[in-house]
Amino acid sequence: MKRTYGQFCGVARALEVVGERWALLIVRDLLVGPHRFTDLRRGLPKIPTNILAARLQELEDAGVVRRCALPRPANGVVYELTAYGAELEPVILGLGRWGAQSLGVPREAEIVTADSMIMALRTTFQPEAARGLHVGYECHFGAVVINARIADGTLAVAAGPLPDADLVLTATGPINPLLAGALSPTEAIERGLVRITGNPVWLEDK
Amino acid sequence: MKRTYGQFCGVARALEVVGERWALLIVRDLLVGPHRFTDLRRGLPKIPTNILAARLQELEDAGVVRRCALPRPANGVVYELTAYGAELEPVILGLGRWGAQSLGVPREAEIVTADSMIMALRTTFQPEAARGLHVGYECHFGAVVINARIADGTLAVAAGPLPDADLVLTATGPINPLLAGALSPTEAIERGLVRITGNPVWLEDK
DNA sequence: CCGGATCCTCGGTGATACTG
DNA sequence: CAGTATCACCGAGGATCCGG
Numbered sequence: 001m002k003r004t005y006g007q008f009c010g011v012a013r014a015l016e017v018v019g020e021r022w023a024l025l026i027v028r029d030l031l032v033g034p035h036r037f038t039d040l041r042r043g044l045p046k047i048p049t050n051i052l053a054a055r056l057q058e059l060e061d062a063g064v065v066r067r068c069a070l071p072r073p074a075n076g077v078v079y080e081l082t083a084y085g086a087e088l089e090p091v092i093l094g095l096g097r098w099g100a101q102s103l104g105v106p107r108e109a110e111i112v113t114a115d116s117m118i119m120a121l122r123t124t125f126q127p128e129a130a131r132g133l134h135v136g137y138e139c140h141f142g143a144v145v146i147n148a149r150i151a152d153g154t155l156a157v158a159a160g161p162l163p164d165a166d167l168v169l170t171a172t173g174p175i176n177p178l179l180a181g182a183l184s185p186t187e188a189i190e191r192g193l194v195r196i197t198g199n200p201v202w203l204e205d206k
Numbered sequence: 207m208k209r210t211y212g213q214f215c216g217v218a219r220a221l222e223v224v225g226e227r228w229a230l231l232i233v234r235d236l237l238v239g240p241h242r243f244t245d246l247r248r249g250l251p252k253i254p255t256n257i258l259a260a261r262l263q264e265l266e267d268a269g270v271v272r273r274c275a276l277p278r279p280a281n282g283v284v285y286e287l288t289a290y291g292a293e294l295e296p297v298i299l300g301l302g303r304w305g306a307q308s309l310g311v312p313r314e315a316e317i318v319t320a321d322s323m324i325m326a327l328r329t330t331f332q333p334e335a336a337r338g339l340h341v342g343y344e345c346h347f348g349a350v351v352i353n354a355r356i357a358d359g360t361l362a363v364a365a366g367p368l369p370d371a372d373l374v375l376t377a378t379g380p381i382n383p384l385l386a387g388a389l390s391p392t393e394a395i396e397r398g399l400v401r402i403t404g405n406p407v408w409l410e411d412k
Numbered sequence: 413c414c415g416g417a418t419c420c421t422c423g424g425t426g427a428t429a430c431t432g
Numbered sequence: 433c434a435g436t437a438t439c440a441c442c443g444a445g446g447a448t449c450c451g452g
């Protein structure tokens with residue numbers, strides 16, 4: 001018997017499914033792609049393992065997450081979003097955009113993960129500004145390196161470097177206004193928040 | 207000292223502010239308009255009063271909610287969203303749309319509130335379909351009566367009846383597909399989910 | 413009636429340790 | 433690697449009370 005809100009309302013139903021602590025952060029990481037238990041654990045450093053196991057079970061029961069045996073080489077398990085779960089993407093992006101406004105400066109012992117930065121980049125992507133563009137970026141946030149490829153007005157972001165990147169960005173200051181969309185990349189460079197390497201021609205918008 | 211997620215991420219920050227139990231439902235009700243403590247309590251029947259008081263305090267500290275002395279006639283207090291808090295509207299609407307898919311049929315002892323139905327109507331509103339329209343609706347969900355006015359492509363929904371309504375809708379069955387946008391009003395009527403009174407000419411879309 | 417404050421209980425969370 | 437087991441603790445949930 002789970003806790004309910006006693007309301008016949010879509011918002012209440014949604015919160016009964018993904019409103020528990022940690023649940024939406026798990027969904028955020030899974031929006032990047034399928035993850036193993038240990039991958040999720042690495043991305044959510046403060047989550048107790050029993051809570052992670054419980055959340056995954058609940059999300060699986062709710063049809064948000066699917067548990068899959070890993071393909072051939074490595075035996076193991078991966079968790080991935082169902083189509084239903086993937087429909088949470090606009091909600092997560094909206095939450096991220098709202099929360100980025102009060103992000104401030106990283107607090108003591110607060111970490112940056114590749115998955116969260118990947119979703120942050122997706123948050124700020126403006127398809128209209130990217131029409132007809134074909135670029136590869138490599139972004140460095142501390143030790144975290146992710147790559148972004150823009151092609152045909154769509155954005156693909158993933159972890160790791162991009163050897164043939166047209167442009168390499170390195171964050172050197174508080175980049176939260178950039179993530180919140182309150183600052184353009186050009187302004188960010190002027191303020192010394194981002195250092196770039198490569199061809200500045202590709203600095204249209206992200 | 208509050209609980210944190212230990213992540214430098216907009217989603218995590220947002221959940222630290224509005225991710226606690228009941229918080230987003232309070233915001234949902236306040237999106238309809240300012241409420242008094244007792245109004246909120248009525249709309250969230252299962253919330254303990256100490257939790258409601260604590261959430262309001264936290265949301266006020268976070269700059270999401272503002273506490274206001276009530277205007278002249280009645281002395282008292284109202285809580286209203288700040289501009290920052292009101293920016294959560296797209297997130298709430300997205301959550302409501304997602305949750306409405308698995309809304310099912312009202313569970314035992316599950317109630318329908320005016321505020322939740324008002325937000326549900328806002329969820330389904332499609333500005334493009336309402337262009338040039340000027341209509342007044344009155345909607346009945348059990349004992350809950352709300353009114354909707356469409357003018358100049360915008361929607362205004364409020365609690366209570368609308369004496370000069372062009373159209374009166376009464377829900378008679380499981381209306382969740384309608385709320386989720388999976389069903390058109392016309393189809394809903396054919397299935398006997400909604401009974402209408404008035405001039406069917408106004409049945410374009412909501 | 414409004415706007416809480418207070419007390420108590422119980423279960424989930426969080427930390428750590430341990431196992432197949 | 434992928435969890436399960438144990439346990440302390442604190443916040444949710446429920447009831448009652450209290451000053452305007």
